[in-house]
Amino acid sequence: MTIQTGNQTRREFLKTGAGLAFAIPLASKLSLAGAQTAGNGAVANSYVILKPDNRITIYTHASEMGQGSYTGVPMVIAEELDADWNLVDIEFSPLSDELYGNPRYYGFMLTIGSDAISTFYEKLRFSGAQIRKTVMQMAADNWGVPIGEVHTEPSLVVHSPTGRSMTYGEVSMLGNVPETLPEVDESEYKQVEDYRIVNNRDIQRRDTPGKVFGGVMNGEKMFSMDVRLPGMLYATSKRNHFGNREVVRIVNEDEVLALPDVIGVDVILDSVTVIARTYEAARKGEQLLQVEWSNAEEDARYNSDEELERLKAIAYDESREGIDVMGHWRARLRGQVGQAEGLDEALASADEVHQRLYTTGFMYHAQMETMNAVVDVTDDGRKAEVWAGTQGPTQTRMRVAEVLEIPIENVTLHRNFMGGGFGRKAVRSHDNFVEAAMLSKMYEAPVKVIWSRENDLIAGHYRPHGAHLVTATRNDRGAIDNFLHRTVSDEPLRWGDPERFERGDSRPYLAASFWNGAIYPAVEKFRGDVVMEFTDTRVCAMRGIGGVATAFARECFVDEMAHETGIDPLEYRRRLFEGQPESQLVFDTLKERCNWDGRPGLGCAMGSASYALAVEIDLDERTGIVKPTKIWAVASYAVVVEPSNAENSFYGQLMLYVGASTSEEITFRDGKQEQSNFHNFQIARMADVPEIDVHVIPSESRQIGTSDGPAYAIGPAISNALYSLTGKRVRHLPVSPREVLKALNA
Amino acid sequence: MNVNFSVNGEAASVDVEPDTPLLWIIRDHLGLTGTKFGCGMAMCGACTVHLDGARTFSCQIQARSLEGRDITTIEGLSPEGPEGDVHPIQRAWIDEQVPQCGFCQPGQMMAALDLLNRNPSPTREEIVVHMNSNLCRCGTYPRIVKAIQAAAEEMQA
Numbered sequence: 001m002t003i004q005t006g007n008q009t010r011r012e013f014l015k016t017g018a019g020l021a022f023a024i025p026l027a028s029k030l031s032l033a034g035a036q037t038a039g040n041g042a043v044a045n046s047y048v049i050l051k052p053d054n055r056i057t058i059y060t061h062a063s064e065m066g067q068g069s070y071t072g073v074p075m076v077i078a079e080e081l082d083a084d085w086n087l088v089d090i091e092f093s094p095l096s097d098e099l100y101g102n103p104r105y106y107g108f109m110l111t112i113g114s115d116a117i118s119t120f121y122e123k124l125r126f127s128g129a130q131i132r133k134t135v136m137q138m139a140a141d142n143w144g145v146p147i148g149e150v151h152t153e154p155s156l157v158v159h160s161p162t163g164r165s166m167t168y169g170e171v172s173m174l175g176n177v178p179e180t181l182p183e184v185d186e187s188e189y190k191q192v193e194d195y196r197i198v199n200n201r202d203i204q205r206r207d208t209p210g211k212v213f214g215g216v217m218n219g220e221k222m223f224s225m226d227v228r229l230p231g232m233l234y235a236t237s238k239r240n241h242f243g244n245r246e247v248v249r250i251v252n253e254d255e256v257l258a259l260p261d262v263i264g265v266d267v268i269l270d271s272v273t274v275i276a277r278t279y280e281a282a283r284k285g286e287q288l289l290q291v292e293w294s295n296a297e298e299d300a301r302y303n304s305d306e307e308l309e310r311l312k313a314i315a316y317d318e319s320r321e322g323i324d325v326m327g328h329w330r331a332r333l334r335g336q337v338g339q340a341e342g343l344d345e346a347l348a349s350a351d352e353v354h355q356r357l358y359t360t361g362f363m364y365h366a367q368m369e370t371m372n373a374v375v376d377v378t379d380d381g382r383k384a385e386v387w388a389g390t391q392g393p394t395q396t397r398m399r400v401a402e403v404l405e406i407p408i409e410n411v412t413l414h415r416n417f418m419g420g421g422f423g424r425k426a427v428r429s430h431d432n433f434v435e436a437a438m439l440s441k442m443y444e445a446p447v448k449v450i451w452s453r454e455n456d457l458i459a460g461h462y463r464p465h466g467a468h469l470v471t472a473t474r475n476d477r478g479a480i481d482n483f484l485h486r487t488v489s490d491e492p493l494r495w496g497d498p499e500r501f502e503r504g505d506s507r508p509y510l511a512a513s514f515w516n517g518a519i520y521p522a523v524e525k526f527r528g529d530v531v532m533e534f535t536d537t538r539v540c541a542m543r544g545i546g547g548v549a550t551a552f553a554r555e556c557f558v559d560e561m562a563h564e565t566g567i568d569p570l571e572y573r574r575r576l577f578e579g580q581p582e583s584q585l586v587f588d589t590l591k592e593r594c595n596w597d598g599r600p601g602l603g604c605a606m607g608s609a610s611y612a613l614a615v616e617i618d619l620d621e622r623t624g625i626v627k628p629t630k631i632w633a634v635a636s637y638a639v640v641v642e643p644s645n646a647e648n649s650f651y652g653q654l655m656l657y658v659g660a661s662t663s664e665e666i667t668f669r670d671g672k673q674e675q676s677n678f679h680n681f682q683i684a685r686m687a688d689v690p691e692i693d694v695h696v697i698p699s700e701s702r703q704i705g706t707s708d709g710p711a712y713a714i715g716p717a718i719s720n721a722l723y724s725l726t727g728k729r730v731r732h733l734p735v736s737p738r739e740v741l742k743a744l745n746a
Numbered sequence: 747m748n749v750n751f752s753v754n755g756e757a758a759s760v761d762v763e764p765d766t767p768l769l770w771i772i773r774d775h776l777g778l779t780g781t782k783f784g785c786g787m788a789m790c791g792a793c794t795v796h797l798d799g800a801r802t803f804s805c806q807i808q809a810r811s812l813e814g815r816d817i818t819t820i821e822g823l824s825p826e827g828p829e830g831d832v833h834p835i836q837r838a839w840i841d842e843q844v845p846q847c848g849f850c851q852p853g854q855m856m857a858a859l860d861l862l863n864r865n866p867s868p869t870r871e872e873i874v875v876h877m878n879s880n881l882c883r884c885g886t887y888p889r890i891v892k893a894i895q896a897a898a899e900e901m902q903a
Contacts, residue, residue: 066847066884204843209828211848212839212855214780214820223849226779234774260763280763280770283786368784368792368849368883419782419849420883453785644843648889652846655885678789678881686887687878 048077048131054155054169056083059093061100061109062116063391064207065367065421066652068645069116071205073124075641076117079198080128080190083168084155090206092415097394106500109394112426113545117641129184135171137182142166142174154196192639201643207417215417224387224416227374229446233263234279235439236286236452237271239431239459240293241673242302242536243495245270251290259285263443268435271459275439279450286452299536300671307535307668308359308465311488314531315357315469322486322529325509343525346482350473356560357469358553360733362462362666364675365542366683369419370456375400375436376446383410384437389418391426399430400437422543422656427461428497453677461540462666464490464511468553478565479575480558483523485550487512488531496540513546520558520576520606521583537668543656544711547608552733555605555716559723569720570596570604573612583609585697586634590614593695594632603721607713610636610699613654615690615717619725621744624737626662626722630691633710636699650694653711659684661715661734751812753778754822760809768807769793772819780820780852784881791880794853794860795819801860820852823859835859838897846884854880858894867898 049057058074074090077083093100101107104119117124132152139157140147143164151160158165197203210217221227247267250256256265256274261281266273274285293299314320324340347353374387384404390396393415401408418425432449440447451459466489473482489511493501496510514528528550542548562572574587590596590604594614604614613633617626631654640646663682667674675681715733723729728743750759753776760775767786772778772795781804784792788803795804796818823833832840835855845851854877861868861876868876873894882890 066845068846204840205845207848208840208843208845211845211851212836213824213828214778214852215782215848216780221779223779223782225783226773228774228777228779278762278766278770279774280766366883368782368790368847368881370783418847420847422883450783453787648843648846648886651888652885655887656883677787678785679787683881683883684885684887685878685881686874686890689874689887692888 048081048127050131050135050168050172052169052173054167055087055089056081056155056168057089057091059091061093061120063109063111063389063393063415063418063421065111065389065391065418065425067114067116067649068205068642069111070207070417071203072117072641072645073120075197075203076121076124077128079195080125081132082152082154082190083128083197085197085203087155095394095397095413095415101394106503108392110392110426111421112391112423112541125189126184129189130181133182133184133188134178135168137178138171138174138176139166141176142171198641199639199643203642203644205642205645211417222417223369223419224374224389225369225372225419225448225450227387227416227448229374229376232374232446232448233275233277233439233443234282235273235275235435235447235449236279236282237268237273237432237435237449237455237459238286238289238291239271239455240291241458241668241671242295242299243270243538244536245299246294247272247291248294248296249292251292252288256285256289259288265289266439266442268438269431271431271435273435273439273449275443275447279448283452286455296671302668302671304362304465304666304668308361308467311465311467311533312357312359314488314533315467315486320488320531322531323509324527325512325530326514326526326528339525340527341525343482343484343527346525347471347473347484350482353471353473354561354564355469355471356553356557356731357467358556358731358733359467360465360549360552362465362537363542363548363660363664364457364460364462364666364681365420365422365424366457366664366678366681367418367420367422367424370453371424371432371451371459372449373432373436374446374448375433375440377404377437377440377444381441382406384412384440386411386413386433386437387416388413388433389416389421389425390430390433391418391421391423392428395428396430396433399428400433403434404437404441423496423541423545424461426496427540428499429495431459457676457681458673459538460666461495461538463542463548464492464537464539466490466511466549468550470553470557472557472561474561474565477575478561478567478572479522480520480561481523482525483519484527484529485512485514485554486529486531487546487550488533489549490535490537490539491530491532492539492541492546494534495538510541510546512550514550520573521580522576522578543653547712548657548715549733551605551607551712552715552719555713556719556729556731558606559603559716559720560729563723568598570614573604573606577609580609582636582699586610586612586636589695589697590632590634593634593693594630598724601721601725603717603719603724605713605717605720607710611710611713613710613713613717615714615721617718617721617725619722619740624740624744626718626735626737626740627688628658628662628690628718628721630693631658631714632693632695634695634697635710636697638699640696647694650710651692654692654714655684655689657711657714658688658690661718662736663688663734665734665736747809749809749812751815751817753817754819754825762809764808764810766809767805768795768797768809768812768817769804771809771812772804772817778819778821782849782852784850784853789881790850790853791857792850792853794856794880796856796860799863801857818856820856823855834897834900835862835893838893838900842889842893842896844886844889844893846886850880850882851886854882854890858890858897861894862898862901866902868894870895
């Protein structure tokens with residue numbers, strides 16, 4: 001079914017929507033909703049379609065990479081719509097920035113930053129409530145009764161005094177759609193205690209069965225890597241460790257071309273592709289292929305350890321001025337963070353200043369499904385069909401149109417599920433799609449590009465490494481009152497989304513996310529400065545964004561201050577939240593859950609004002625391997641839309657960051673990555689799973705995403721636990737065996 | 747070379763290079779895409795299938811060693827699909843809501859079934875040791891353990 005979008009009137013829509021008796025395009029009304037909730041932007045986001053057979057189709061704007069909002073978004077709409085969940089069908093929305101664009105990201109359809117539900121929450125509720133009111137009005141008009149006399153039950157409008165009723169499907173056939181959809185006031189929303197769908201643990205994700213049956217849903221392949229087309233060719237690609245390099249020479253092209261089934265070796269932008277009749281042939285070609293790249297001599301001198309030393313030196317270099325990245329956000333955070341004015345003076349005039357330097361290493365997304373794409377260019381290069389697992393589907397489509405030099409409307413994009421994304425599949429260059437599109441055009445056949453794990457890692461866009469210099473003072477009660485956090489790092493947006501980076505304006509940068517990892521309210525003066533140091537290592541955002549790096553420095557520093565003042569580290573943090581009972585309750589609860597008693601090997605950290613966790617570790621002093629044995633996490637949430645899924649996601653990010661904070665490392669020596677696949681890039685396995693205790697406290701505050709909060713706290717909690725066990729500090733993330741051994745032997 | 751074997755109980759025959767990994771034979775030549783590619787070097791387990799009744803990394807088995815052998819893939823567990831008779835392993839995976847992105851799960855289920863075939867009531871420790879071969883970047887490990895325990899009970903009943 002094709003859903004028309006755009007500027008057509010509702011009447012036209014009814015004509016074009018074949019088979020639908022009643023359809024409500026929400027764009028204009030949602031714009032109104034946006035206007036009412038100032039600051040959230042004014043972009044429409046959803047479609048609800050009521051069908052005569054009483055089924056309801058709800059479109060989900062978000063891309064699905066495992067986080068579960070494919071189901072969660074429609075749940076929020078269905079709740080306010082008072083729909084019978086069993087009658088709801090879910091489909092990915094059509095591509096339209098106008099209707100589904102994310103107001104936080106220049107209005108593009110982008111599923112990033114854990115905001116698939118949270119940013120859209122009020123609009124989703126509004127859209128459901130508005131359709132419900134429309135249906136009530138239509139039924140009331142049909143019965144000739146005032147709307148005040150009708151109420152709804154799941155997918156049913158009921159005339160309260162007489163018990164007369166009509167299904168939503170029946171209403172959809174009445175034909176008396178009002179010219180303008182009714183206004184809905186927030187007071188008309190459902191009460192949380194009346195929820196049947198949202199916050200119901202028994203509601204299952206709709207994509208589960210398809211995934212359990214190998215990735216097929218409604219007869220379609222869920223993952224683009226599984227898509228097969230008649231006459232399809234296969235391609236692999238080989239790229240340099242660094243971006244901005246050109247192919248100088250393909251050393252053994254003839255040798256590769258001589259392999260059975262290999263058809264071609266091509267240079268596509270900064271990649272060399274091998275195209276073949278079978279994937280195994282293309283892969284063999286990739287393994288055999290030797291390429292000479294530009295800048296090779298200089299690149300061979302690149303060592304990430306030395307580079308990090310250079311960033312550390314810049315952190316201390318006062319001639320390198322940082323950008324106050326809090327500028328834009330300070331106003332929005334309304335007094336929740338300390339003011340910047342007078343910070344430098346306060347630090348300069350203080351009797352005692354405390355300063356520590358921390359570093360964080362590169363991190364690789366390691367999504368299980370490597371980058372891949374299927375593209376079929378037809379009509380002499382004038383049209384293209386794309387199968388894509390992407391976090392930014394309209395940007396992917398735009399990029400394909402751009403490289404094929406055809407209008408966007410000639411590109412049809414099928415939205416696939418992703419075998420993991422974590423930010424990697426939001427990178428604006430969409431290289432995998434570019435390769436498939438160009439090759440399909442050149443070879444006049446559908447092409448599937450699959451990056452090997454080695455290429456996925458080598459051409460990875462890592463979270464950048466960086467140095468964090470924290471300078472602070474304490475008041476007479478030992479609490480931190482002035483805090484300067486200076487980050488030296490490359491900027492993830494520079495590679496992840498150069499266009500957004502160039503537009504810069506008042507946007508915060510992603511190297512350091514102070515708005516994610518909240519600043520303690522006790523801090524009176526605060527500034528987060530970023531010194532951008534550009535390199536040729538490809539970087540972009542990764543789950544948790546810059547907050548993971550900044551939280552590591554902050555939470556280790558806070559721990560150090562607690563120990564110096566002789567105050568218990570958990571109590572120290574609690575006091576920094578004085579006057580904020582909801583956050584203090586997080587710490588009180590954590591203290592109780594983990595029986596916080598200062599025993600060696602137990603450490604804690606704050607993730608944000610709503611999350612804190614404690615971790616207990618084991619240490620093998622011979623190897624330096626640190627193993628978390630138990631994690632207690634406490635989170636304060638408003639409405640948890642999908643409780644079962646939120647729990648799974650919470651465990652998941654803890655596991656991802658247990659690995660990313662201990663055993664995973666991306667390092668370069670003599671211009672080469674020292675890691676190439678899962679044998680030397682070791683993500684958490686089942687044996688690494690600690691005992692996990694997650695406790696959720698109901699919150700009065702705003703809706704937040706659950707997909708990356710706890711991520712911030714794991715690394716510093718592990719480092720703090722190591723200190724409590726050994727009295728030695730690792731001021732580097734990951735707390736890897738080599739860093740631990742270095743600290744133990746220092 | 748031409749090689750004959752059976753997949754999910756049906757005879758199969760392909761003409762491929764002798765060193766073609768079973769993974770790509772299953773996925774591309776036979777069109778059974780439930781088995782996934784994750785690393786190509788036996789480090790992630792996404793490609794796990796059963797070969798003559800025991801689990802194996804299909805990315806490591808070459809065509810030249812396949813003649814006459816018997817392969818089971820995720821598609822072979824519940825031949826009638828979700829609407830039919832669902833295998834207890836898959837039932838447990840749905841009931842426990844295991845998948846997040848879902849990409850590694852076919853491999854996880856094939857590894858789990860291999861465990862339960864040999865050891866119908868594994869301890870938690872035995873589950874962890876056996877399943878340590880299979881990576882899940884989404885970190886669904888706690889639920890995988892629960893699902894295996896649930897499936898074990900179901901299969902013994």
